[in-house]
Amino acid sequence: MGIATTHLPTTARRRPTPWGGYLTLLLAVAVMVLPLVWMVLAGFKGRDEIYTSPIQWLPATVDGSNYAQALDTVPFGNFFLNSAITTVIGAGLKMLLGLMTAYALVFLEFPLKKLVFGIVIFALLVPQQIVIIPNYTLVASLGWINTYQGIIVPGLASAFGTFLFRQHFLTLPASILEAAALDGAGHWTRLWRFIVPISAPTIAAVALVSIVGEWNEYLWPLLVVDRAEMMTLPVGLTLLQNNDGVTNWGVLMAATVLVTAPVLIAFFALQKRIVSGLTAGAVTG
């Protein structure tokens, strides 16, 4: 404390515009943005503008032929649809499971509650890759290869979400639940009519983070899908990469824009909620 108070007057007096700070800030932003700009520009470049030296920074014309070719070469519509379906159902069910488990852990009675909580928490330590072979064998034996349930079900269990919801539920005022109990509401009603509405910000934040996670999921859908029409966007994107011997960067970058743009737009629109979802784990943990 002593340090801060003795320094305050001095820093306040000699504090012109901190150009150094702004320069560093600009640099950091540029490093983050320029690769994305480069991707967008390349999406508009013809072959001759890409395979040229010295480098040509800007495309001569803005035309969508790379986009047309990307949409032509692979079934992008299917990719979008598959990504949307697996993301919505996967993230939705995951949230449901997380909310129900957290509710049980906080508000219901069970002698082995600690064990159940332990099972949920320890699962956070098991990387998905460690168990891909047994899971692949199981999914294949169920005939779930190239199906939505094959993509969705193995990753459905909620560990992190349950943990966050539990943390949040523990902070809720007891009076609300007492009111609900006096109301004669059953537990299912208490969860949806009392707990969920007052937890909306937390739920939205966690939902957004899990939506982003599902949308970007790569390894598992790569393993369980080999038919192009069942592929999700990230998996389908690598299909373009392999199409001919030499990578056609213009087309590939156009496709990459198609994959990243929806997420970027959603992120900038909802950044406050997403950011609080990302920090939620650190603050409570």
Next chain:
Amino acid sequence: MTAGTRPAPTPGEVLPATASAAPPARPAPVQRKRRRPYRAWLLFLLFAGPNVALLVIFTYKPLLQSLQYSTLQWNIGSPVARPVGLGNYVDWFTDPTTPRIVTVTVIFTLATVGGGMVIGLLLALLLNRRLKFTGAARTIVVAPYVLSGVAVGLLWLFVFDPNFGVTSALLRMIGVTSPNWYTDPAWALVMIIVVYLWKNVGYVALIYLAALQSVPRDLVEAASIDGAGTLRSFRSIVLPLLGPTTFFLAITTLLTSLQSFDLIHAMTRGGPLGGTTTMMYQIYEEGFRSGRAGYSSAVATILFLALLLMTFVQLKYVDRKVHY
């Protein structure tokens, strides 16, 4: 699955349940719960059971199965498996490529976890300063974190193109010949690490920033604005306050770093010459490309044990550190 956790509720539970349904006006829910525990337990199982069942089926059971598979010489989908005992483990420890794979894994992990925390903290200190536009800058810095790893890998692969990429053009401007990021194993690893940091450093910055904002502002300002004198005050005041955050990040970023697959698969497929094959990538390669699912399971088991050990050490170490 859940039934195995606990003996199934006996028929006896029906009786107290119906009996207590008669006087509904009693305002003591706690007492009522105690009088019919089985009903409450059943409710718990209905709420938590599905999730726990999924965890058991798709996380815990496969964890044990993986252990069992690791003692087999077996290919995925093949009906025949030959038991080899600890043969796969012996093979892994004596394989000439193992030292390289372990080295790549360690370098990648240290560089991404350590580098990520240092750069992330510096970014957080910058974003915590009283500057305009820091809100927008924070959003931009975090943006790559939400993008698909495959998309990020591909766009950076183009940036690093040795002939037509941005890096080669920039290096040529200052008279340096670009290394061949595609064919040189060491430079390929550098490339993957750079891209990983670009994608993930915003998350670390975000978490540190949240922590910094709970530190009294004057302390941080004094530390980050003034020069050398306050570097010490930063080290002795701000950094200890960030201890729990650093601990949280050390565990979470270690887990994510060890699981990296998207970037490596999109950019190098573990190559060139195995230069970017981490243990995690080896699990995929051996299991799904080389038809050695047993061997792959052995690598998975070794990696998981290593991960447990590291987490345990971290927990131990920080247990002492957080109680200041």
